[in-house]
Amino acid sequence: MESFIILVIWAAIIWLSVExxxxxxxxxxxxxxxxxxxxxxxxxxxxxxxxxxxxxxxINNYNSAPVERDIKK
Structure with a gap:
């Protein structure tokens, strides 16, 4: 009986991870x-x-060059 409960919990953890x-x-x-x-x-x-x-x-925000509107004049 204990092994069945462990199997159900194991399957639930796998299902949760996939979702x-x-x-x-x-x-x-x-x-x-x-x-x-x-x-x-x-x-x-x-x-x-x-x-x-x-x-x-x-990553895109880090690598992007400053836009003209972002540069202070």
Missing amino acids: MSKSRDREPVVWGILAALFGILAVIVLALIGTKRADRVA
């Missing part, structure tokens, strides 16, 4: 495998790293 990765624009298969191997730790890491879109915006 979180979809909503954060990450690769669901990779995060499902990571959750299967590392459990709740993978879910916590996924929650902390945020979305891929936000990462791209931060």
Whole structure:
């Protein structure tokens, strides 16, 4: 009986990781495998790293040249 409960919790953690990765624009298969191997730790890491879109915006803002309207005269 205990092994069945552990299996259900393990499957729930994998499902949670896959759903979180979809909503954060990450690769669901990779995060499902990571959750299967590392459990709740993978879910916590996924929650902390945020979305891929936000990462791209931060990188683009950092690399972009100043626009004329941003330069003080």
